[in-house]
Amino acid sequence: MKTVSATELKTKTGATLDAAQKEAIAIEKNGRSIAVILPQADYERLTKLENEYWLARVEASEKNGYAGTKATTNFFKEMLKRHAKA
Numbered sequence: 210m211k212t213v214s215a216t217e218l219k220t221k222t223g224a225t226l227d228a229a230q231k232e233a234i235a236i237e238k239n240g241r242s243i244a245v246i247l248p249q250a251d252y253e254r255l256t257k258l259e260n261e262y263w264l265a266r267v268e269a270s271e272k273n274g275y276a277g278t279k280a281t282t283n284f285f286k287e288m289l290k291r292h293a294k295a
Contacts, residue, residue, distance in 0.1 A: 210235050215243070253292075260289050 211228060215238040218225050228234055229246040236244040247255075264285040271282055 210245075212237055212242075214238070257289075257292060260285065260292060264289060 210233045212235040213221070213225055215236055218236055225234060225246070230248050232248065233251065234246045235242050236246065264282075267282050267285055271279070
């Protein structure tokens with residue numbers, strides 16, 4: 210992963226954003242990592258994985274009798290469907 214300083218990001222925003230379309234870019238301030246810029250496809254993949262994780266947790270809880278109502282499960286399923294269409 211490429212790393213740039215906050216100062217470099219400030220002065221080379223366009224070039225940094227262009228590079229971030231291909232790979233994650235770590236941003237450092239005062240020598241410590243403070244943020245990461247991800248390519249859009251990576252962000253979407255991670256969001257989808259997180260949504261699937263929480264849906265699986267809801268479904269497992271429901272099977273074990275711990276989930277509230279089926280509305281919660283339906284809510285997460287709808288979120289995944291909307292995300293898949295986007």
